[in-house]
Amino acid sequence: MPEPIIQMHNVSLIYPNGTRGLNAIDMTINRGEFVFLVGHTGSGKSSLMKLIYREHDPTSGAVYVEGIEISDMKRSQIPFLRRRIGVIFQDFRLLGHKTVYENVAYALQVTGVSRYVMPRKVNKALTLVNLQDKADRLPNQLSGGEQQRVAIARALINDPIILLADEPTGNLDPDSSWDIMQILSKVNVSGTTVVVATHNQQLVDVMQKRVIVMNRGEMVQDVEHGRYATSALGPMPTL
């Protein structure tokens, strides 16, 4: 029986400057699902994710994670929500003054993980994304793809129940992209709900997962085992 883990009821998001980020989104993602979020640039994929880990509050409507309305959540509770959601940010959001190792370790430290366990966990995560040799570099000494992989390691380190990956392969070559997809699949197989925003048509087509298509802040299509439906994307926004 599917158990909803992320739900949105009639969610709209209008940014302070008046931009409409999302419009009347109704959506349910069940525990253990693997969902692709596709759509033109500016269609609201990142905005949708930001509501889930509560970087923004919806202007109207309600967002539930594990059945709990997160906009009701007390400020002091937000960190605990975020520790259970791994986020691979589109812009990586690495801590510039911390090394690769420290960036990943920080996500563990905030939960108070024992320092005896930490090195092993962090090194495993770095090995997983094949960055074990660059553990002591600062982010600005890494290529874009390497930074992205640091972000991935950090998102996975706390064994999240939900993994939100915003363009996790945006800066990677096809081979590395597939490696990352493998990692995401395995995380998913082990029970984590995975949501991936992507422009990578090939990935979406091959993986045959649920595909949600966004256009101008609205959900225009939602297919199980879907493909990257170019037709559903609608016209490109005028640039």
Place this chain on the structure above:
Amino acid sequence: MASIAPNNQPAPSDSAEKRQLTADSQDQPAESRPQAAGPAAPNAETASASAASQSQSAAPGQDAGATLNAAKDKASSAAPESRAISAASEATSAGSQPAPAEAASGQAGAAPQHSDTSLEQNGKAANKTEPKAAPAPAAKINDAVPPPPVLKPLPPGTAAPRKPALVQKSSSKKKNKKFPSIAPPSPGDAAAQAAPADDEAPRKRYTPSGGYYLECFLREVVTNIRRNPMMSIASISTAMVLALILGMFTLVIANLDQLAQELAREMQIKVYMANSFPSEEAQECQEHLLRIEHVTGVVFVPKSEAFAKLRERLGGRISLEDIEQNPLPDAFQVSVDDPKYLDDTAQRIHEITTVEKVDYGRDEASKLLALNKTVRLAGFVILGLLFASTILIVSNTIRLTVFARRKEIDIMQLVGAADWFIRWPFILEGVFQGLIGASLSALALDLGYRLVVPHFQRSIAFIPVILPNAIIPYLWLGLTLMGCAVGAIGSLISVNRYLKA
């Protein structure tokens, strides 16, 4: 909502499914290698698709009934599963090795290491029950799975009885206290937290203490300063210069104040007795004077002594030999505890009948008192202004350094750092910078003052300079405390601003 209804799927079928999943995913690493090489490889599709469908069929089973039996079953089936997944993760992470060797090493390596990859823990997380349906068995599973021995091939069922309900209860209570997760009985947190702890399970259970966080924060401060020395230098030097100015003014004003007080203190009331005053009563009179309020000391100057002094002062230029009878009266020198009582006390003494004349330099006294007041007032005003501007400038500097790191504060919040976890390193850093700046200036003032004071004493001996040992320790104390306080408060205010944003 669906999540509230307990799922009544029978336990046995659930565990059967799990075993199937286990078998499947164990095969996966070997199979999935070509996938990485050729993106569109058809077997990649099927592999991941089947994996996904497995996981979906596994998921509902997770919240199977809340009976102990189900929990046992799950625990036992979970063990091989997580082993398989960790093997898989080993395989992917190993990079460009040839596929078969890799799969083999993955499987061989996983068991002895009782590896702690995140994937393996995700395996555990997969077993978690949904929060509302059956929290208790979930926690039990999470506790039951991880201890290292479980990862060695065990006959199903061995792992389950290992954790009595009691253990589970206490550990989940601890977790709820330390990690009040969104859903009160929270399997997710239990999984996330139980996992690291369980790695150490045989040795000790780890709960983060104040010391753990203190070490965390201090490390953070040290690396911040090391990686970003210019910011620290800016803050420290600002603090230093300001503390230097503040300390210098304090020294000058304290000395002026001391001077004014000293001058005032030297003012005494000279009490001239009538000629008829019998010198034998001097003792008695002295005691009487001492009993008057505010009088702290009375010195009797007999007329003979006064005469001798006079003679000495004249230095023999005028012969006093001709004067047979000493014309000078007996006198007392009366000192009072505070110069402002001079007037009052003189009045009272004058009322004594045997007193002929009282003299205390009324004009001088009032001038000195006025000077004293002015010095104090000016001192307070100047120091107050300096203090205020010091705080303003230092906290502004700190604000700038914090501002430069507002993005980092954002990121820290986004990866789940609690406010206090972000705040403390900044506060400690502010304290450190304030302390170093203030100490440096205190050191400079210390050395400078000790160097200057002897010069003063030699050249203008009558000025009662405050001795270094009488003021320098207080200067150290005051400046360092102030440095710490300003640093801490400045950081706190600036960090809070970006935390709330």
